[in-house]
Amino acid sequence: MLNLDPGMIIWTWITFFVVLGLLYKVALKPMLAAITEREDSIRTDLDEARRQRDEAQALLDKHKKMLAEADAESQKLIREAQDLAQKSRTEIVEKAREEATTLVAKAKEEIEKQKEDALKTLRAEVVDLALGAAEKVLTQTIDKEANKKVVDSYLASMPKTIKN
Amino acid sequence: MFLEQHEAVADTAAAQQENIGAFIQEHISNSHEWHLPGLHVHLPHFEPVNILGVPVDFSITNHVVMIWLAGLFLLVMFTLGYKKNKKVPSGFGMLLEILVTFIRDDIAIKNMGEENGKRFTPLLVTFFMFIWIANLMGLVPLFSTATSNINVTAGLATITFFATQLYGIKTSGPIGYYKNLVPHGVPILLWPLMFVIELMGLIAKHVALTIRLFANMTAGHIVLFALLGLIIIFKSYFVAPVSIGFAVFSYMLELLVATIQAYIFTVLSALFIGMSLNPEH
Numbered sequence A: 001m002l003n004l005d006p007g008m009i010i011w012t013w014i015t016f017f018v019v020l021g022l023l024y025k026v027a028l029k030p031m032l033a034a035i036t037e038r039e040d041s042i043r044t045d046l047d048e049a050r051r052q053r054d055e056a057q058a059l060l061d062k063h064k065k066m067l068a069e070a071d072a073e074s075q076k077l078i079r080e081a082q083d084l085a086q087k088s089r090t091e092i093v094e095k096a097r098e099e100a101t102t103l104v105a106k107a108k109e110e111i112e113k114q115k116e117d118a119l120k121t122l123r124a125e126v127v128d129l130a131l132g133a134a135e136k137v138l139t140q141t142i143d144k145e146a147n148k149k150v151v152d153s154y155l156a157s158m159p160k161t162i163k164n
Numbered sequence B: 001m002f003l004e005q006h007e008a009v010a011d012t013a014a015a016q017q018e019n020i021g022a023f024i025q026e027h028i029s030n031s032h033e034w035h036l037p038g039l040h041v042h043l044p045h046f047e048p049v050n051i052l053g054v055p056v057d058f059s060i061t062n063h064v065v066m067i068w069l070a071g072l073f074l075l076v077m078f079t080l081g082y083k084k085n086k087k088v089p090s091g092f093g094m095l096l097e098i099l100v101t102f103i104r105d106d107i108a109i110k111n112m113g114e115e116n117g118k119r120f121t122p123l124l125v126t127f128f129m130f131i132w133i134a135n136l137m138g139l140v141p142l143f144s145t146a147t148s149n150i151n152v153t154a155g156l157a158t159i160t161f162f163a164t165q166l167y168g169i170k171t172s173g174p175i176g177y178y179k180n181l182v183p184h185g186v187p188i189l190l191w192p193l194m195f196v197i198e199l200m201g202l203i204a205k206h207v208a209l210t211i212r213l214f215a216n217m218t219a220g221h222i223v224l225f226a227l228l229g230l231i232i233i234f235k236s237y238f239v240a241p242v243s244i245g246f247a248v249f250s251y252m253l254e255l256l257v258a259t260i261q262a263y264i265f266t267v268l269s270a271l272f273i274g275m276s277l278n279p280e281h
Helices: A006-139 A144-157 B002-008 B013-028 B062-081 B092-112 B114-137 B150-172 B174-180 B188-234 B239-277
Strands: B033-036 B039-042 B049-051 B054-056
Touching: A006 A144, A006 B054, A006 B062, A006 B092, A006 B114, A006 B150, B013 B188, B033 B062, B062 B092, B062 B114, B062 B150, B092 B114, B092 B239, B114 B150, B114 B239, B150 B174, B150 B188, B150 B239, B188 B239
Parallel strands: none
Antiparallel strands: B033 B039, B049 B054
C-alpha cells in the first residue's frame, strides 16, 4: 500500500500532462476566453449603461434647473409688470385727482369772477338807472302826477330782466 | 469475487479475519488485473527499465488504466459538454462553466492574484476535475480508486511542487527565490538554521499534500469494506442490515470526501504556487 513505485508516478505525470494539454486545447482555452470576453462585454455594457444614466441624470438636472430658472424669470416678470401697473395706476389716479382739484379751483375762481362781474355790471346799471330816474325827475318837476308818470314810463322802458 | 472470497474464508474465525484483511488489502492496492464481470483483464507486464540506477516498472497496472479512464472521461465530458460556438452555454456546458469560473475566481484569483490566477486556472481546473473524477471512480463498481495509491497522489503533488519551484525561480530568480524562503526580519545568525527548516517545511507541505489525498481516499474504502466484511466475520444475516446501513452512510460520506479532497488539493496547490509567486505575502 505504501510501497513507492516510480513507474506509477511517471505514468501519473504523463497522464496528467496529456490531459492538461488536451483539455486546455479542446475546452479550457476557448472556455476561459469566452468567459473573459463575456465578462468584458458585461463590464463595458455596465459602464456604458452607468455612463448613459449619469448623462441622462445630468441632462435631467440641467433641464430641471432651466425650468426652474424660466419659472423664476416669469415670476419675476409678472411681479415687475404688476409693480409697474400698480405704480402707473397710482400715478394716474394721483394725476387725475390733482387735475380735478385744479379744475374745481379754476371753476370756483371763474364763478367768483363772474359773480364779481355781474355785481359790477348790476351796480353800474343800478347807478345808471338811479341817475336816469333822477334826471327825469329833475327835468320834469311839474307835478307829482307828472313825475310819477315819468318814472313809470321809464321803468316800463327798461328791459324785464337783467341778464349778465 | 465476493463469493470466491466467501468460500475461501469459510473455515475458522481467525482465518476469516485474516482473509478479510487480505481481501481489503488486495482491493485497495494496485494490481495487474482488472476484474470486469465475467472477464479478468490481464494488463500488460513490462520488464523494469533502469533510469539513473533505479528500476522503474512501466507496467500498465490497474491504477494506470484508472487514471487514463479518468482523463479520458474528463476530456469526453468537456468536449461533448462544452460547445465552442455558443456564446452563452446552456445545460451541462453551463455547469462546466460554473465550475471553471468557480475555480478561477474563488481558488486561483483568490490565492494568486488577478494575473497569475488567470494564468494558472487551466492547471487548477485540470487538478480539480482529474482528482475529483478519479476519486469518484473509486465509488463506482468495477472501477478502483487510483487516488488511493500513494504513487498517484505523489505524482500529482510533485507537479505542484515543481510548479512552485519553477515559477518561483522564474519570477524572483534562483537566488532571490531561495532567499525569500527565510522570513524577513530573521537575525543573520539564524539564517542557516531557518533556511534548513524552511526547506524541510517546503518538502513537508507537499508530502502532506500527498498523504492527505491518499489517506482520505484509502481510509474511506477500508471503512466501507470493513463494514461489509462484518457480515462474513459474524456469519449472520442479522448483521447485514446494520452493516449495509453504515456502508451506505459511509458511501455518502465518501462522495462528500471525494469532492472535498479534490477541492482541498486544488486550493492548497493554488496557495503554494501563489506563495512562491508572491514571496512577500
